[in-house]
Amino acid sequence: MRSLLPYCAVLPLAVPLNLEASLFCGQAFRWQVITEDGEKKFRGVVEGELVELARTDESIHGSLRIESTAPLILNQPLEKFFTRYLGLDDPIEAFFAPEFQHNYPDLFAASEHYFGLRVLHQAPFETLISFMCAQGMGIALIRRQADLLATNLGSTTTEQNFIPITAYEFPTAAQLAEAPLAALQVCTNNNSIRARNIKAVASLVARGDLKLETLASPHASLDEARNALMACSGIGEKIADCVCLFGLGHSDAFPIDTHVRQYLDAWFGLRTATQSLTRTGYDRLADEARKILGAKYAGHAGQILFHYWRLNVRGLTAV
DNA sequence: CCCCAGGCAGCGC
DNA sequence: GCGCTGCATGGG
Numbered sequence: 001m002r003s004l005l006p007y008c009a010v011l012p013l014a015v016p017l018n019l020e021a022s023l024f025c026g027q028a029f030r031w032q033v034i035t036e037d038g039e040k041k042f043r044g045v046v047e048g049e050l051v052e053l054a055r056t057d058e059s060i061h062g063s064l065r066i067e068s069t070a071p072l073i074l075n076q077p078l079e080k081f082f083t084r085y086l087g088l089d090d091p092i093e094a095f096f097a098p099e100f101q102h103n104y105p106d107l108f109a110a111s112e113h114y115f116g117l118r119v120l121h122q123a124p125f126e127t128l129i130s131f132m133c134a135q136g137m138g139i140a141l142i143r144r145q146a147d148l149l150a151t152n153l154g155s156t157t158t159e160q161n162f163i164p165i166t167a168y169e170f171p172t173a174a175q176l177a178e179a180p181l182a183a184l185q186v187c188t189n190n191n192s193i194r195a196r197n198i199k200a201v202a203s204l205v206a207r208g209d210l211k212l213e214t215l216a217s218p219h220a221s222l223d224e225a226r227n228a229l230m231a232c233s234g235i236g237e238k239i240a241d242c243v244c245l246f247g248l249g250h251s252d253a254f255p256i257d258t259h260v261r262q263y264l265d266a267w268f269g270l271r272t273a274t275q276s277l278t279r280t281g282y283d284r285l286a287d288e289a290r291k292i293l294g295a296k297y298a299g300h301a302g303q304i305l306f307h308y309w310r311l312n313v314r315g316l317t318a319v
Numbered sequence: 320c321c322c323c324a325g326g327c328a329g330c331g332c
Numbered sequence: 333g334c335g336c337t338g339c340a341t342g343g344g
Contacts, residue, residue: 027325135326141342142325189341193327236327257325277326278334306325323344332334 005052005067006161009078012063015092018116019053019064022086025303026120027246029130029146030170045150046085047073047123048157048169053082069160069167087118090251095301097294104292107267111308119300120246124212125205126170127247128229131239132198133188141189146170148187153179176202197234204232217249225250237282245299254286254298261285263309268292 023031023042031044042053052067064086066078073081083089092115101108126146133145150168153175157167176184176198185195204210210232215225225248229240241255256264256277264270264285272285293301310316 131325134324136324136340138324138343140324191340193340234327238326242325255325259325276335280333310325321344324342327339328337329339330335330337332336 005050005069006163007068007071007078009066009068010056010063011066011079011082011088013061013088015088016061016116017064017086017088017118018114019055021114021117021307022120025117025307026087026122027127027130027134027242028120028122029143030150045167045169046081048155048167049073050165050167069157069163069165084121087121090118090300091297092118092300094294095297095304097296097301100293100301104267107305110312111304113312114304114307117304117307119251119303121249122247123170124216124243124247125173128201128205128212128243129170129176129198131242131246132194132201132234134239134242135194135234137189145187145189149176152183152187173202173205177206194234197232201232201234212248215244215248217251222250222252226253237279241286241299251297251299252290252295254289254293254302256282256285256289259306259310259314260289260302263305263313264289266309266313267305 019042020033023044028044031042034041034043039054044051050069051073054065054067056063056065064082066082068078071078095115096108129149130142130146134142137145147168150170154169154171157165157169159165171179179199181192181195181199184199185192188194188198201210205212210228214220215228217225220228222244225244226237226240229235229243230237235243238255238257241253244250244253245255261277268289270285270288272281275281277285289302290298
């Protein structure tokens, strides 16, 4: 069977990888799980290129096959780009601090199945806008909004190397800033407030008044980054933390949502977790979590616990 | 008609 | 600061 995509690379995995969990926990809303010839694959659009990821064998310690419509992504070889994108060069052995392993050996052992999970390092602007779409929505609806933004307002590639491909790049800040409000609202489940907020944030980025590169680690601290983001209407603590963790490389960011509050209560007895969360209450809770997990990689550890909680305790589905 | 979905902003105290 | 409430929309 001929491969759909002309460019292929095989990435050896020195450490385990849980692809399904990574693509979900990194909140890559434009990735889909597909099955082709009985083989499970992951297909998405990254920087305007259509990309497929598949394990070349059933072993978690195997290797990863990458197929792309282009040999390079952002002028980097596929292998190099995806090593960073998938966080394969992040130190998993440091995700859980020794104190945590010592204090919570059972929990540490129980979540072992998801140690192969990685936090994705995604494009800052796409991450920012995608998470602005996440409030009060199910995953499926968030995903649809990101797709609509790309198909309706992003640029399109229809053919590469004589192979018909339809890949929609995520819109640039300038494209979203110039888009008519009505067109934007179509992409945000008809939510006009969200459309306005996204347009305003896109304008800030396009004008250079909100510099995402400057807010990325290590140029800025987590506090500087989240304060700058939270100054925008429509971005609160949780969404700011998600953008910091998934888009700006702040591994100490610890996003707290309903699921995280549940496990903080159940596993660590942080009862404030189940009370209503004020702004300072959120900050205090996040600080306590960082104290328990180890501050430096609290976000990564938190995503592993988050996944374990959702799938094994709550019995929810991955995607 | 109800509840839920990985919150946020505004208000009075 | 804290606690409460309204909000805006689609899907089960």
